[in-house]
Amino acid sequence: MKDVNPHGKEVLATMAQPKIRIIGDVINNAYGRARKAWSERSFEKYQAIVKSQDENGVEAIDVNIDGTQTLQVRAHEMVEFLPELVPALQEVTTTALCFDNPGLEFHKAAFGAYDRSKGGKPILNSLAASREQLEEMMELAAQYDSRVIVMASEQFVDGQSTQCFKADEVYRAAKYFVELLNTKYGRVNDDIIVDPGLAPVGADTYGLVNMGLDAMRLIRQDPDLAGVHFSVGLTNFAWGTPKGVRHQLERAYLTLGAEAGLDMALANPAKDPQPLDRSDPMVAKLEEALEAGRPRGEESQEEAGFRQAEKVLACF
Numbered sequence: 001m002k003d004v005n006p007h008g009k010e011v012l013a014t015m016a017q018p019k020i021r022i023i024g025d026v027i028n029n030a031y032g033r034a035r036k037a038w039s040e041r042s043f044e045k046y047q048a049i050v051k052s053q054d055e056n057g058v059e060a061i062d063v064n065i066d067g068t069q070t071l072q073v074r075a076h077e078m079v080e081f082l083p084e085l086v087p088a089l090q091e092v093t094t095t096a097l098c099f100d101n102p103g104l105e106f107h108k109a110a111f112g113a114y115d116r117s118k119g120g121k122p123i124l125n126s127l128a129a130s131r132e133q134l135e136e137m138m139e140l141a142a143q144y145d146s147r148v149i150v151m152a153s154e155q156f157v158d159g160q161s162t163q164c165f166k167a168d169e170v171y172r173a174a175k176y177f178v179e180l181l182n183t184k185y186g187r188v189n190d191d192i193i194v195d196p197g198l199a200p201v202g203a204d205t206y207g208l209v210n211m212g213l214d215a216m217r218l219i220r221q222d223p224d225l226a227g228v229h230f231s232v233g234l235t236n237f238a239w240g241t242p243k244g245v246r247h248q249l250e251r252a253y254l255t256l257g258a259e260a261g262l263d264m265a266l267a268n269p270a271k272d273p274q275p276l277d278r279s280d281p282m283v284a285k286l287e288e289a290l291e292a293g294r295p296r297g298e299e300s301q302e303e304a305g306f307r308q309a310e311k312v313l314a315c316f
Contacts, residue, residue, distance in 0.1 A: 017254075017255055017258055017274070017275035017276070017277065017278065018258050018263070018275070019274060020254055020257075020258060020262065020263060020264060020265050020273065020274055020275065021059035021263060021264045021265075022056070022057075022058045022059055022264070022265055022266075022267055022269045022273060023058065023059055023060045023061070023062050023098050023123070023231065023264060023265070023266045023267075024053035024056070024058040024060070024061045024062060024267075024268070024269045025062045025064070025233070025235060025266045025267055025268060026049050026052070026053055026268055026269075026270075027046065027049055027050070027061065027062060027063050027064060027065070028062065028064040028100075029064075029065065029066065029067060029068045029071050029073065030068055030235075031268075033045065033048075033049055034046075034049065034065075035068075035071060037049065038065060038071075038073070041081065043084070043085065043088035046085060046088060046089060047088060047089065047091065047092045050089050050092055050093050050095075051092055051093070052270065053095075053269050053270075054092075054093050054095055056269035056270055057269070058095060058269050059095075059096075059264065060095060060096040060097065060098045060123055061089070061093065061095050061096070061097055061098060062097075062098045062100050062125065062266060063085075063086075063089070063097050063098065063099050063100060063110065064100035064101065065078050065081065065082075065085070066078065066100075066101060075103060075105065075106070078101070078106055078109075079105050079106060079108075079109045080109075082106070082109040082110050082113055083109060083112070083113045084113075085113075086110055086113035086114055087113060087115070090114070090115055090118045090119055093119070094118055094119055094120075095119060096119045096120045096121055096122055096123060096147075097110075097114065097119055097122050097123070098122065098123035098125050098149075099111070099122060099123065099124060099125060100125040100126070101125075102126075102128075102130075102131060102132075104132075104133040104136050104137055104140070107124055107137060107140055108140065110122075111124075111140060111143075111144045111146070114144070116144075116145075121145065121146055121147050121191070122144065122146045122147070123146060123147045123148065123149060123193070124137065124140065124141045124146045124147070124148045124149070125148075125149040126148070126149040126150065126151050126195065127141075127148055127149070127150045127151065127177060128150070128151035128154045128161070129151075129154040129155055129156050129161035129162075129173065130154050130161040138180070138181065138184070138185045139185065141181075141185060141187065142185040142186050142187070145186075146191075147187075147191045147192070147193060148181065148187060148191060148192055148193065149193045149194075149195055149231060150173075150174065150177045150178075150181075150192060150193065150194050150195065151195050151197075152164070152170045152171075152173040152174040152177065152194050152195060152196050152197070152215070153170060153173075153195065153196060153197030153208075153211075153212070154173065155169050155170075155172065155173040155176075156173075156176070164197065164211065165206060165207070165208075165211065165301075166211060167210075167211050167212075167214035167215040167217075167218055168215075168218065170196050170197065170211060170212065170215035170218075170219075171215050171218040171219055171222075174194045174196070174215070174219055174225065174228070175219075175222065175224070175225065177192070177194075178192055178194075178224070178225055178228060179224075188227070189225065189226065189227035189228045190227050190228075190229070192228045192229065193228070193229040193230070193231045193264060194216075194219065194228050194229065194230050194231075195230070195231055195232060195233070196211070196212035196213075196215040196216055196219075196230065196232070197211065197212045197215075197232075198212055198232040198233060198234070198236075198237055198253075199236075199237075200236050200237060200238070200239040200240055201237055201238065201241075201249070201253070201286070201289070201290075201308075201312055202238075202239070202240045202241050202309050202312045202313065203239075203240060203309065204293065204305060204308060204309070205301070205302050205305030205306060205308075205309065206301060206302075206305060207293055207294070207295075207301050207304065207305055207308075209237075209253075209290060209293070210290055210293055210294060212232065213256060213257065213260045213290075214260075216230050216257070216260040216261040216262060217260050217261065219261070220260070220261045229263055229264050230257075230260075230261055230262045230263055230264060231262075231263075231264035231265055231266060232257065232262065232265055232266070233265075233266045233267075234250050234253070234254070234265045234266060234267040234273055235266070235267060235268065237249070237250050237253055238250050241312065241313075241315075241316065242316050245282075245315070245316055247271055248276065248280075248282045249282065249286065249315070250267075250271075250273060251272075251273065251274065251275060251276045251282070252276050252280065252282040252283045252285070252286040253286060254273065254274060254275040254276070255275040255276045255277075255278060255280070255283045256283065256286065256287060256290070257275075258275050282315070285311075285314075285315040286312075286315070288311060289308050289311035289312045289314075289315065290308065292304070292307045292308050292310075292311045293305055293307065293308025293311075
């Protein structure tokens with residue numbers, strides 16, 4: 001049986017939610033375990049993080065050793081460490097690695113140390129309109145036959161990168177990158193993972209959560225884009241909400257995301273980041289909040305966004 005929701009969304013009401021494939025994000029200095037591994041340059045601690053994610057059945061393991069607001073990491077330190085770190089990680093896993101950094105030199109060092117025979121296709125995370133050496137990064141993806149994550153929440157306008165604020169802008173950005181990667185860099189659609197953008201839902205006055213969901217629906221309607229994958233960074237979605245409900249709120253988003261076409265997510269696999277059943281009350285609450293975030297009449301997006309934030313808070 002199919003239910004039809006607003007904006008033409010069809011929901012399979014009687015079928016189980018599809019499984020989201022997880023790119024484990026715990027090698028990231030936002031996590032205490034990763035900070036400790038970095039500060040000690042401990043291969044054993046990094047290997048332990050990898051093993052714990054493998055035990056939870058991840059699709060790939062993200063490698064992000066960049067700094068945070070409280071931890072300074074210099075670019076040359078990462079580039080010098082990767083030739084030792086990557087083989088150490090591959091000693092304990094055959095799961096593909098996803099190299100996560102905006103810098104070309106980072107990816108050169110990571111791919112140069114990666115043993116394709118042990119881990120299959122690596123992932124370059126990520127391509128975006130704002131990357132300073134974008135062409136060289138795409139050439140690197142072609143050279144190493146890697147998969148790529150495309151940040152379609154950024155677009156080119158008059159040759160300059162700008163933030164997307166509408167679903168059709170995300171769609172056009174994804175279309176541009178997919179066509180370019182297909183025709184010039186030999187990437188097939190199955191190699192391409194589109195990130196449509198995901199904002200903290202309680203502070204999303206720009207309607208970015210709806211933008212990403214609507215963009216995935218648009219992309220799924222384009223036969224030229226058939227076979228591309230979708231992924232979002234799930235960790236910050238429930239930022240600012242009570243800790244006791246964050247996990248359920250993230251899973252409710254995955255339910256709505258899966259209906260729109262989402263099939264992957266960058267997340268902590270230990271938290272079981274999988275969609276809730278469609279009948280779970282949190283799904284309906286989140287859907288109601290997001291619908292409230294759509295402008296009505298002459299409203300501005302900001303006005304609707306504050307109403308969305310109020311609805312999100314009312315969930316708790």
